Amino acid sequence: MHIRVNDIVEVLCGEDKGKRGKVVSIDRDANKAVVQGVNMVFRHMKPSRRNQQGGRLSKEMPINLSNIALIDPVDGKPTRVGVRYLADGSKELYAKKSGTAIRVLSKARPAYAAKK
Numbered sequence: 001m002h003i004r005v006n007d008i009v010e011v012l013c014g015e016d017k018g019k020r021g022k023v024v025s026i027d028r029d030a031n032k033a034v035v036q037g038v039n040m041v042f043r044h045m046k047p048s049r050r051n052q053q054g055g056r057l058s059k060e061m062p063i064n065l066s067n068i069a070l071i072d073p074v075d076g077k078p079t080r081v082g083v084r085y086l087a088d089g090s091k092e093l094y095a096k097k098s099g100t101a102i103r104v105l106s107k108a109r110p111a112y113a114a115k116k
Contacts, residue, residue: 009021
């Protein structure tokens with residue numbers, strides 16, 4: 001799973017297809033993420049001491065990770081991602097569409113360095 005909190009993602013299918021947002025939280029056990037401004041529902045609140053007015057509160061619900069994709073840093077479109085080892089042995093996440101590095105996943109490890 002290569003999506004992390006604060007990543008910008010785009011929804012690939014469903015009611016909110018094409019919308020973009022920042023990942024607020026991730027539930028790795030359920031394979032779901034909450035994306036800001038996506039999959040909004042209304043929570044009906046009863047009037048109480050804390051909430052005098054009551055009414056309908058809008059909130060985001062989790063969306064399956066298979067329905068969202070990271071944004072390519074070069075062209076700004078959704079892309080699949082891959083993992084590759086660099087010459088110094090560090091592991092990075094890259095966009096398959098453009099080949100651009102997205103983030104470093106682990107620091108340099110001599111065991112994975114390119115043989116000379």
